[in-house]
Amino acid sequence: MATRLFGTDGVRGTANDLITPELAMKLAQAAAVVLGHEQSQRERPVAVVARDPRISGEFISAAIEAGLAGSGIDVYDAGVLPTPATAFLVADLDADFGVMISASHNPAPDNGIKFLARGGKKLSDADEDRIEARMELEAPRPQGGDVGQVRRFSDAEDRYVLHLLATLPHRLDGLKVVLDCAHGAASGCSPEVFTDAGAEVVVIGADPNGVNINDGYGSTHLEKLQEAVLEHKADLGIAHDGDADRCLAVDHEGAVVDGDQIMAILALALKEAGRLKDDTLVATVMSNLGLTLALQEAGISVKQTAVGDRYVLEGMREGGFSLGGEQSGHVIFSDFATTGDGVLTGLQIASRVAQTGRSLKELAAQMTRLPQVLINVKNVDKTKVSSDEGVQSAVAAAETELGETGRVLLRASGTEPLVRVMVEAPAEDAARRLAESLADSVKERLSLG
Structure with a gap:
C-alpha cells in the first residue's frame, strides 16, 4: 500500500529531498482545484501564502505561488508570518484557502507545506486525500487574463498585531517580559505586540538568517530564556517555536511553566470571567493528572482526546468549547483563533499576571504537577x-x-x-x-x- 503523503500536520520532510519545488508546484496545482475551483463561489478563487524564515521557504513559496497563479488562483503573498497569523488572515480576508510553509519546531534543513481551509481551519483528511489524488491528474492551464495574480500582502503583520491586541483582557504596563522568538516567524510581530500592549520587552532569538531557526533557542531549548529572565530580573519569559503556534513560559525564578500549567492558569481565568464554555477544558491523554485534579477542585471538567492538536480541535468543535491544548504548549482559544497561537497565549499569560498582581510562579502553583x-x-x-x-x-x-x-x-x-x-x-x-x-x-x- 502506498504511503500517504500528508502526515499529521501537512506534508513535511527535508527541503530539496522530499519537499522539492516540483512537489510544491504539484501540490499547489492540485489544491487550486480541490480547495479553489471546486469549492469557491468566486470566479477567481483567492489564497493566502506565508512562510517561516527558513532559507528553503523562499524557493518553496515561489513554486507554490507559481502553481496557484498558473492554475487561476489569485495569491496574497504575506511573507514571513506565524502559522496562526496565516490562519487568521485567511479568515479575515475571507480567502478560499491558505498555505503555510514551515516545519514548526524542526531544524532548518526541514520544511513543510500545510494547507488551511476557508476560515483558517485545518484541512480534513478527506480534503487532503482529494488533493493527493488530484496530483495525478493534469493541472488546469488557463490562458491570458484567466491566470491568477500574485500580490504582496503589505499590511498582513499589522492586521495580525491589531487582532492580538484586541484580545487583551488587561494591558501589560509595569511588566518586564523576555521573549525568545526561536529565530523564527514571530521575530517581528511578537516583540511589537508585547511592546504595544505596554510591557518592557527584552528580546532574544529574533535574528533569523534562514538557517538558525530553532537552533539553541525557542520552546524546545529554554536554557537561554531562563538565563535571560534571571539576568534582566524580568517578571516572566515567553518562548515560541519556529512557526509560533506554541508557547512555553519561564517564571521570574527561571522555572519552566509548561503547557499544562499554562492551560490551568488560563482555564481558571476564563472561568472567573464567565467565558469558559461549559466550564470545560479540552486536553490530550498526555496532559499531567495534576491538571485534571486542580481543575476538578475548581469545578472545571477536563475532556481528554488523543495526542495531537488536530484531535484537540475536533474535541473543541464537537462541544463548542472555548479552550484546549497540549502539554507541549499548543493552546487554542476558539474565541480568537482556529489553531494554536503562541503569541496570543503568551499575551494572555502576561495579561493574567498583570491583572492579578500575582507572579507567574504563584499562578502556576494553582496546579501541582505529578512526577x-x-x-x-x-x-x-x-x-x-x-x-x-x-x-x-x-x-x-x-x-x-x-x-x-x-x-x-x-x-x-x-x-x-x-x-x-x-x-x-x-x-x-x-x-x-x-x-x-x-x-x-x-x-x-x-x-x-
Whole structure:
C-alpha cells in the first residue's frame, strides 16, 4: 500500500529531498482545484501564502505561488508570518484557502507545506486525500487574463498585531517580559505586540538568517530564556517555536511553566470571567493528572482526546468549547483563533499576571504537577498492546498500586513499531519503578526479536 503523503500536520520532510519545488508546484496545482475551483463561489478563487524564515521557504513559496497563479488562483503573498497569523488572515480576508510553509519546531534543513481551509481551519483528511489524488491528474492551464495574480500582502503583520491586541483582557504596563522568538516567524510581530500592549520587552532569538531557526533557542531549548529572565530580573519569559503556534513560559525564578500549567492558569481565568464554555477544558491523554485534579477542585471538567492538536480541535468543535491544548504548549482559544497561537497565549499569560498582581510562579502553583516518567519501548508489536493478557495484567497491578493518586498510559506509536509507557505517581521514584517494570513487560511479551 502506498504511503500517504500528508502526515499529521501537512506534508513535511527535508527541503530539496522530499519537499522539492516540483512537489510544491504539484501540490499547489492540485489544491487550486480541490480547495479553489471546486469549492469557491468566486470566479477567481483567492489564497493566502506565508512562510517561516527558513532559507528553503523562499524557493518553496515561489513554486507554490507559481502553481496557484498558473492554475487561476489569485495569491496574497504575506511573507514571513506565524502559522496562526496565516490562519487568521485567511479568515479575515475571507480567502478560499491558505498555505503555510514551515516545519514548526524542526531544524532548518526541514520544511513543510500545510494547507488551511476557508476560515483558517485545518484541512480534513478527506480534503487532503482529494488533493493527493488530484496530483495525478493534469493541472488546469488557463490562458491570458484567466491566470491568477500574485500580490504582496503589505499590511498582513499589522492586521495580525491589531487582532492580538484586541484580545487583551488587561494591558501589560509595569511588566518586564523576555521573549525568545526561536529565530523564527514571530521575530517581528511578537516583540511589537508585547511592546504595544505596554510591557518592557527584552528580546532574544529574533535574528533569523534562514538557517538558525530553532537552533539553541525557542520552546524546545529554554536554557537561554531562563538565563535571560534571571539576568534582566524580568517578571516572566515567553518562548515560541519556529512557526509560533506554541508557547512555553519561564517564571521570574527561571522555572519552566509548561503547557499544562499554562492551560490551568488560563482555564481558571476564563472561568472567573464567565467565558469558559461549559466550564470545560479540552486536553490530550498526555496532559499531567495534576491538571485534571486542580481543575476538578475548581469545578472545571477536563475532556481528554488523543495526542495531537488536530484531535484537540475536533474535541473543541464537537462541544463548542472555548479552550484546549497540549502539554507541549499548543493552546487554542476558539474565541480568537482556529489553531494554536503562541503569541496570543503568551499575551494572555502576561495579561493574567498583570491583572492579578500575582507572579507567574504563584499562578502556576494553582496546579501541582505529578512526577511523570515516559519510556519508549522499541521494536515491539504495538498492535497487541491492548489485547495481550500479560501486559494488561501488569497495567492492572500498577493501577491498583497507584489508586487515585496516579495514572498509567500505554500508547502505540502511529508511525513506528514502538509503545510509549507513561506513569504518573506522587513520587518520582515510584513513577520510574512502575514505568520501568511495565516497559520490561511490554518488551518481554511483545518483542519482535
